[in-house]
Amino acid sequence: MGDDRARLNLKSLARHLDLSITTVSRALRNGPEVRKETIERVQKAAAELGYVRDVGGLTLRTGLSYSICVLMSAVPPDDIADTGSVGLLQGVHEVAQAAGYAVTAVPLAPGADPIEALKTIIDGRRADGLIFDHTLPMDPRVRFLLERDFPFVSFGRTELFTPHAWFDIDDEDATYRAVRHLLASGYRRICLINPPTEFMFSQYRQRGYRKALSEAGMEIDPRLMLDLDLTARKTRASVKDLMVQESPPDAFICVNDITSLGMMTGLRDIGLDPADFGFCASTTTRLIEYVEPTPVSFYFPLQEAGRRLTRLMLRRLEGETDITQLQELAVAEMHVPTRRR
Amino acid sequence: MGDDRARLNLKSLARHLDLSITTVSRALRNGPEVRKETIERVQKAAAELGYVRDVGGLTLRTGLSYSICVLMSAVPPDDIADTGSVGLLQGVHEVAQAAGYAVTAVPLAPGADPIEALKTIIDGRRADGLIFDHTLPMDPRVRFLLERDFPFVSFGRTELFTPHAWFDIDDEDATYRAVRHLLASGYRRICLINPPTEFMFSQYRQRGYRKALSEAGMEIDPRLMLDLDLTARKTRASVKDLMVQESPPDAFICVNDITSLGMMTGLRDIGLDPADFGFCASTTTRLIEYVEPTPVSFYFPLQEAGRRLTRLMLRRLEGETDITQLQELAVAEMHVPTRRR
DNA sequence: TTTCGGATCAATATCGATTCTGGCGAGTAT
DNA sequence: ATACTCGCCAGAATCGATATTGATCCGAAA
Known part of the structure; x- marks a missing residue:
């Protein structure tokens, strides 16, 4: 019904209202050059007819694409x-x-x-x-x-x-708090599982890690600072090498939900129970609430x-x-x- | 350096090449009206200067936004x-x-x-x-x-x-195969955890479920066909009610990765071990490879x-x-x- | 020589929205 | 009465790309 009428644009809207294109355009944007009653009339008609501004015309004229x-x-x-x-x-x-x-x-x-x-x-x-x-x-x-x-x-x-x-x-802060929490719980060899050091947030995490350990007067073992990638697969694979060391970690700090999963699965792969380790994770979802054991998390959605x-x-x-x-x-x-x- | 020269558009490109706007436009689209050498010349220059077609102009003229x-x-x-x-x-x-x-x-x-x-x-x-x-x-x-x-x-x-x-x-097929797998493993009270029935894929899952059970000559217990939503939270909460029934399920079929997690956590909440149940899931990621116990999954990425x-x-x-x-x-x-x- | 047609390229209108410039009437100061 | 301002609105140019129509050149056919 009437579907063959012209597209609804400023021109047809202006004709419908018996106004100029200019005025309609300004009225839709509450321009100060248009009378209040006119603005209301225009906006009411636009809403009723379902006028939607064409993004092509807009972009061309103004350079804005919204x-x-x-x-x-x-x-x-x-x-x-x-x-x-x-x-x-x-x-x-x-x-x-x-x-x-x-x-x-x-x-x-x-x-x-x-x-x-x-x-x-x-x-x-x-x-x-x-x-x-x-x-x-x-x-x-x-x-x-x-x-x-x-x-x-x-x-x-x-x-x-x-x-x-x-x-x-603030990843530095989160990591700092994680280390302090694990230290207070009695863990001594805390492993930091990080993305590649080239990322800024990886560096902030290292900073927080170092700060907390230094404050506690503890040595920093570079073998406990891992930079992997952000995948579960890589983390999982790396845990094995990590645990055959002379003095393996007794706690982990993971950079996100997914690497936490990878770490836990890696432990299980070699017959270890994640529940026997200290465990903190920075997270952006509630995913780790659904895995066992649930780590202490530092959450920002x-x-x-x-x-x-x-x-x-x-x-x-x-x-x-x-x-x-x-x-x-x-x-x-x-x-x-x-x-x- | 020269940053104040005009934007790179068809006009400036045409002037640069000493051609008309029309020809440049056509050459960039390999139009048949343009000589092959001209096309090459235009496209080479466009690539060198880094010409990118303005989406505003394009949309306005053609109605296409690509x-x-x-x-x-x-x-x-x-x-x-x-x-x-x-x-x-x-x-x-x-x-x-x-x-x-x-x-x-x-x-x-x-x-x-x-x-x-x-x-x-x-x-x-x-x-x-x-x-x-x-x-x-x-x-x-x-x-x-x-x-x-x-x-x-x-x-x-x-x-x-x-x-x-x-x-x-094909959710009907996946569910059908899941039921047959669980039946073959000896499970008899298989629970189907589904999203709301109003979704088409929920209905296909029910169809596959019914088909497999009928073929095995088994009764269908409507209490074992749940329609929840697609969240882990809801699934987790519903498991409790499900397990206090007279004859609770001994196996589960979950609609996706996330509800699988919810189901498992729900079992743990009430002191049950997910490993004691049959468990199949349709999945679209490899997430469930990282949870224990890992279900049989029907995977399409x-x-x-x-x-x-x-x-x-x-x-x-x-x-x-x-x-x-x-x-x-x-x-x-x-x-x-x-x-x- | 004239005419025709294909190949190649150019001029111009157009899409829809904004904006610059200007018109018109009413009110006010001179 | 004239000139000027102000409020409100309209005409026309403009953005960049494409499509329609038209122009030009060249060689071949008549």
Whole structure:
């Protein structure tokens, strides 16, 4: 019924209301040059007819696409994905949506060049801002985006001199608290299972680890500081080598939910019971509540991280120029499992 | 250096090459009206200068945005996300990227109206095609998209009369095989843990369950057919009620990785050992390889599902009109865990 | 020589939204 | 009465890419 009528755009809307395109455009954005009654009339008609602004026309004219792009680090096939990534996306979407922004996701395969991806997004005007994680000290993505002066918020800090917008979880603090907790529980050979040292958050974790041990007057055994990758598979395989050492660890600190699983399974593989070890983990989901034994965890949900990242992003897009106002550090919450039996 | 020169677009590229905008545009798309040497010259220059087509201009003129939108069903906060969803996105991106398409993700909050989201995407010309999961028999999204004649591929079948493009995992078959496996192992009271019956795949699972039991000449106890939701929390809580029945189950079939975890933890909560029960699960990740005891699983990776969905999508966008050619059913692969000790 | 047709390229209109410039009427100061 | 401001609205240019139509050149056929 009437489906062959012209598409609903500013032109047809203006004709319908007997106004000019200009006025309708301004009225929809509450422009000060339009009378209040006219604004109401226009917005009412737009809502009734279901007018949706064409993103093509908008982008062409203004250069804005009203969408935020999330660069997600993908996982090698057949390994377990980071369980929280959808949560992150969800958090981003939640805040972005409310501000009229769409969310674009680019899962970046392990080997792919991130700069190429950035160029396509920026030059093709596919997004107004970028969010990405797993920062490096001299992160090439941050450098590139700073150079291009393109809005972004990184999930993680860098060591670059130029300040930029970031949100981060305080991994140094979480690791520090984990070590202290394990020491207080009587463990003496605490193993830190970390992602590759090139990642910033890996370095912060080492810092917290060293600080807590030094404060306790203990030696640091480099053999207890592992840098693996973020997969369950690798962690699982590495545990075996770790345990045949002269003096193996009696406790573990894992970097996330998934490596915790890998570590536990690795122990079981060689006939050991994870319950006999001290165990702390940084987590972004409640997954480890469902495994036995449940470790003490330092929890910060990725969904909330997504929300915070996006709020910073929106402030940046709204013209906040004081970059130091766009840096936020969050503390993870300690969860001690209740004994089951 | 020279950063203040005009943006790189067809106009500046044409001026640089001393050709018309038209010719450059056609040459970049290998148009038949352009001489081969000219095409080469244009494409070489475009690659060297790093020309990227402006998506705004493209969308405005052609109505195409060269992006595919994935509607993801989000998870209630503080529950565990479906671990595979990023894998799905990854699979979609992999295939879409290679064909020049970007991927947009819309995580849909549990209560949100999907049709509103669809309208914004379609009317705002934000995507050329849609992918979504968790179909219902009379799925309103499918109906809406069919009515609008908008390209989509659903992850899951429907019972609608009009044929449409879909990809699905054969849940009936997986459940059938699971029941037969458990029966052969000597279990007699097999519990089917399912998502709400309104989902199509839940119904297929019930069908497979009934079929296997009937063939074995066994009664069907409706108390053993649970329809919960897809969260670990709910499953965990429901196990207790289930086990205080007069004749409780001796085996479980779970719908995915996460509900498997919930079920196992629920058993432990009331002092039971999951190892004393029969246990099969449909899975889309290798997560359950890392829990003890590892169930027999029927595995189909979501990443591959994403790839297949997108291949169907691309064929649809390239003009395939025979819809029956765009329907694909995949069989899950049975994984039997190797005994550990 | 003229005409025709294919090959190759160019001029121009167009998509939808924003924005710059300007018009018009009413009210006010000079 | 004239000039000026202000509130409200309209006309037309513009963004970048594509499609339609038209122009030009060259060789072959009449």
